[in-house]
Amino acid sequence: MKKFGSLLFVALLSGAITLGAYKFFLEPNNAGKLTLASPSFAKNVSLGAENIDFTVAAANTIHTVVHVKNKTVSKVPSSPFMEYFYGYRGDREQTQIGTGSGVIITEDGYIVTNNHVIQNASELEVTLNNNKSYIAKLVGTDSKMDIALLKIDTSEKLPYTVFGDSDAIKVGEWVLAVGNPYNLNSTVTAGIVSAKARNLAKDGLQSFIQTDAAVNPGNSGGALVNTNGELIGINTMISSPTGSYAGYSFAVPSNITRKIIEDLMQFGNVQRGVLGIEGGELNSNFSKEIGIKETQGFYINKVTKNSGAEKGGLQKGDVITQLDDRKINGFTELNAYINTKRPNDVIQVKIIRDGKQKTLPVILTKKEILNYEFNGIEFEDIDASDKKQLNIREGIKIKSVANPEYLEYKEILEGAVILSIDGQKAKDMESVSSYLAKKENQKARYQIMTKNGQMYSIIM
Structure with a gap:
């Protein structure tokens, strides 16, 4: 798998996302339903740029892409300067505003965006292409795939995007990226699919569509569509030495996005x-x-x-x-x-x-029912109650200890939560098992938290 040079880094954008839905034909009432593009739509991807009409796809998509404003309120300690000159003591509230994009995927107001666009939001505001604004509620997220689902309440039927088949796109096919870069409403750029199944993380858990359509900060969560206006990806990040567009952008494929959204609508969480x-x-x-x-x-x-x-x-x-x-x-x-x-x-x-x-x-x-064993120690994912009890966001639990070398520490280790391994955060079973598999039975340094909250650093 090809990798980018050391000068490049992946910069998360603040931008719009587009999604579509899963039925094969459009229906008169599409409230709460995702819609798949009809397979009968004609493709014109084999034509040269001068012979392709981008205007219809652009005109249809810009009305489904929205501006997402994330208001985050956090408490920060007062500075000695404030205390000395103004007599101010105690924590003070600090408000930050982030912006991005999103895509309307149902006529009754479901909207897809990136998880990083809405992360830690105290309030979410969505502005449509007609300049109407709504307060949005968060339905659910998948941080691993950087997808989030929002909902706005409105009495009018909204324009929405239909899902295309991201597996069917070809390298070299023309695509359009639609979003709100630099807070500019409904900006459309064109490019081609540069690569498919591009992996940018060490764990290989994500798979992106790579394009050369210009994408900048503010495009995150926006739509990547084909020349028929069908959603084939959610613009998520760029590879750049500066933080702005420098030739490549990446999108979560629509087939993966659609499955995540259907899970959030039906089950309230992602069924993995x-x-x-x-x-x-x-x-x-x-x-x-x-x-x-x-x-x-x-x-x-x-x-x-x-x-x-x-x-x-x-x-x-x-x-x-x-x-x-x-x-x-x-x-x-x-x-x-x-x-x-x-x-x-x-x-x-x-x-x-x-x-x-x-x-x-x-x-x-x-x-969730799978465990992982390494060097005679069995691990398992922790659940929400464990995280709440220990006041942690991530980690994995030691289920059992069978290695004779560590049996004397069995009472401490079993039930303890591993926070990091060799300095790398233990996010979940997938990332941990992927990392330990490369250790080939070599020992690792674990930062653990016991059931009573004590911290230890152990090599095993």
């Missing part, structure tokens, strides 16, 4: 299913190292106990080449497809085992 495997993507050097001929696909190095992968018959040494009809070249593509599925969904996993192809049906497991 997992295969239950660990490993890495193949290349010439890695394949030579492990002694196999295949140089493309995902190599399974470990199968998690009680997971769908184990129950479906996947084994260490298998190479995954396809999920259903989706070709898999590496972890980013594998994870992107899994992120469109839910627990208990059945996926046909095509593998190569001992030089022979085989297809196995695998039932995705609910992420």
Whole structure:
């Protein structure tokens, strides 16, 4: 997987997002329903730029993209200067205003944006393209994929965006980015799809559409649409040495976004299913190292106990080449497809085992029921009650200790929460298992908090 030079950094934008919906045909009443574009829409992606009419797609999309204002109120301690000259003591309130974009996805006021656009908001205000403003309420978020769902109450039917199929887009296809960069309402830029399934994080959990459409601060949460005006991504970040557009921008694919929004509408949270495997993507050097001929696909190095992968018959040494009809070249593509599925969904996993192809049906497991074991220590995710009790936002719990080397500390360790490993935050089981898998049974330094709130630094 290609990586960007050290001068580039990923700058989160403050901008609009667009979403669409999941029915195949438009209905007279689309309240609370996401809408999929009809498959009968004609494509004109093969035409040159001079022969493509961008005006219809732009005109339809700008009315569905909104301006999102995030008001955050925080308490800050007073400075010695304030106390000396003004006699002011105690904390004072500080108000900050952030702005971004969002996309109307239903006629009754559901709006998609980025999680980082609305994070820690005390109040959210949405302004439509007709300059009408509404106070919005937060329905739910997925911080991992940087997606948030808002709702405004209005008696009028709103224009909304329909979802396109982000899996069907091609590298080189023309796209439009619509948002509110630098607080400029409804700005449209054009470019092409530069790459798909682009991974910008070390854990490989996200999968972005990369484009060269100009995207700047304020575009976050905005719409990436094809020339038919169908939503194919939510503009999320840029890669830049300055914080402004420098050639590349990235969007969360619409298929992943749609699944997240449907989960938030139906369940109130994101239903995340997992295969239950660990490993890495193949290349010439890695394949030579492990002694196999295949140089493309995902190599399974470990199968998690009680997971769908184990129950479906996947084994260490298998190479995954396809999920259903989706070709898999590496972890980013594998994870992107899994992120469109839910627990208990059945996926046909095509593998190569001992030089022979085989297809196995695998039932995705609910992420929360899986544990992870490393060096004789079993971990599990912590729930909301644990976080509230210990006043923490993230971490993983030590479920059990079986390694004889640490049995004397068993009473302290079991039930304790790991906050960081080798200085890296222990955000969740996925990030921790991905990191520890690279340790290859080497010891790590853990920062832990016991059940009674005591802090320890332990090497194990």
